[in-house]
Amino acid sequence: MPAGGEGELTLTVRMRVSPEPEQEEAVLDLMKRYRDALNYSVRVIIANRALSLGKAHRLLYNDLRERFGLPSRVAQDCYREAIAIAKSWLSNPRRGNKPTLKSLSMWLTHEPGYRVKGDYVELAGGYRLRIIGWDRRYDDFPNREARLVFRDGRFDLYVTKRVPRPAKYAPKGVLAVDINERQIVVGNSGVEQRIVTPIERALHYRRLAERLQEKYSSSRYTAWRRRGVIRRRIRHFHRKARNIIEDWARKTSFMIISLARQSQLAVVREDLTGLIESLRRLPKDHRTALIVLGYRRLAFWIDWQAEKNGVPLFVVDPADTSSTCPRCGTKLVEVGYRRLRCPNCGLEADRDSIAILNIERRALNQMGGSLATPTALQMTDVSPNRWGNLPRAGRRPGPVM
Numbered sequence: 001m002p003a004g005g006e007g008e009l010t011l012t013v014r015m016r017v018s019p020e021p022e023q024e025e026a027v028l029d030l031m032k033r034y035r036d037a038l039n040y041s042v043r044v045i046i047a048n049r050a051l052s053l054g055k056a057h058r059l060l061y062n063d064l065r066e067r068f069g070l071p072s073r074v075a076q077d078c079y080r081e082a083i084a085i086a087k088s089w090l091s092n093p094r095r096g097n098k099p100t101l102k103s104l105s106m107w108l109t110h111e112p113g114y115r116v117k118g119d120y121v122e123l124a125g126g127y128r129l130r131i132i133g134w135d136r137r138y139d140d141f142p143n144r145e146a147r148l149v150f151r152d153g154r155f156d157l158y159v160t161k162r163v164p165r166p167a168k169y170a171p172k173g174v175l176a177v178d179i180n181e182r183q184i185v186v187g188n189s190g191v192e193q194r195i196v197t198p199i200e201r202a203l204h205y206r207r208l209a210e211r212l213q214e215k216y217s218s219s220r221y222t223a224w225r226r227r228g229v230i231r232r233r234i235r236h237f238h239r240k241a242r243n244i245i246e247d248w249a250r251k252t253s254f255m256i257i258s259l260a261r262q263s264q265l266a267v268v269r270e271d272l273t274g275l276i277e278s279l280r281r282l283p284k285d286h287r288t289a290l291i292v293l294g295y296r297r298l299a300f301w302i303d304w305q306a307e308k309n310g311v312p313l314f315v316v317d318p319a320d321t322s323s324t325c326p327r328c329g330t331k332l333v334e335v336g337y338r339r340l341r342c343p344n345c346g347l348e349a350d351r352d353s354i355a356i357l358n359i360e361r362r363a364l365n366q367m368g369g370s371l372a373t374p375t376a377l378q379m380t381d382v383s384p385n386r387w388g389n390l391p392r393a394g395r396r397p398g399p400v401m
């Protein structure tokens with residue numbers, strides 16, 4: 001869930017940046033020294049339980065300046081970040097080895113750690129990076145702390161902003177979301193839309209990665225020359241699988257939230273915690289891992305998009321949503337592949353439609369009399385044929401703009 005005060009949302013704006021060519025080596029060198037200094041600081045802080053700024057400063061500041069050659073302000077940001085990492089490691093009851101950071105990522109406080117000046121970002125220590133592009137929608141909100149990241153040959157600056165939390169409208173009805181392995185069903189007693197999940201597509205890349213891993217784990221192939229290339233290739237496939245899921249979760253949640261807002265409906269999703277936990281207890285395989293990832297990311301993005309767009313959101317208990325009759329509460333009987341029938345009132349529908357109706361009913365019960373109009377289920381402003389005309393998902397709707 002997005003953090004922030006009562007009336008504020010914290011979001012991150014990504015800026016593509018590029019050091020001046022003659023400074024690129026120097027910036028990379030600074031980031032490497034920062035990473036080494038950070039790993040050193042984390043170890044010192046954990047060993048001495050130096051979790052306050054004053055204590056960390058006394059133990060580390062001179063070392064960071066002299067041994068690692070960090071500019072004064074960067075040294076302070078470095079032990080500040082190290083304290084945060086040490087704290088989260090110490091508070092994790094299942095902690096493993098001491099954390100070691102490998103990626104190039106530098107934490108920066110806003111002024112004096114970094115500042116944006118015209119088309120440039122200036123870092124403490126006199127480094128300048130040209131801003132190539134960013135989302136200007138949040139320009140009016142002040143910059144806060146930021147993180148400079150070097151990955152895949154490019155620099156990105158992630159700038160934190162606080163923006164006012166939009167007010168939520170009073171819903172006229174419910175848009176229920178039923179999530180399962182093959183598809184997402186979105187709807188209510190008036191309309192229904194089905195969206196296929198990308199699990200199979202993502203699984204394809206996981207399998208490619210696995211095949212490479214198996215092929216090159218034999219001793220025949222462990223020549224150092226091969227290893228780097230193959231490892232990069234494997235990592236590429238894993239990342240590709242994750243990106244497919246992330247992209248889909250982001251776009252799908254944006255579409256769901258847009259639909260809800262268009263018709264002033266509340267979005268209702270099931271609480272997936274229990275489901276995710278039970279999946280985690282299964283033997284680990286790629287498919288299960290991707291399904292868990294998909295569920296988690298979709299729930300995350302739906303919640304975030306709802307906050308950001310002022311759409312009311314409810315989370316309901318998922319128990320028995322696809323086995324009891326949404327009309328009379330009787331236990332349903334199976335009458336075909338994924339088709340269910342109520343022996344009491346005769347209602348017959350497919351499992352997913354049943355789930356949507358049950359989720360809708362549960363939400364309406366939970367909301368009590370808070371609907372804007374009692375005739376909410378008429379859905380006068382959404383006709384099924386308009387569903388073919390969904391708003392296009394934005395390119396980057398979410399915490400990272």
Ligand SMILES: [Zn+2]
Nearest residue numbers: 325328342345
């Ligand atoms: Zn019934």
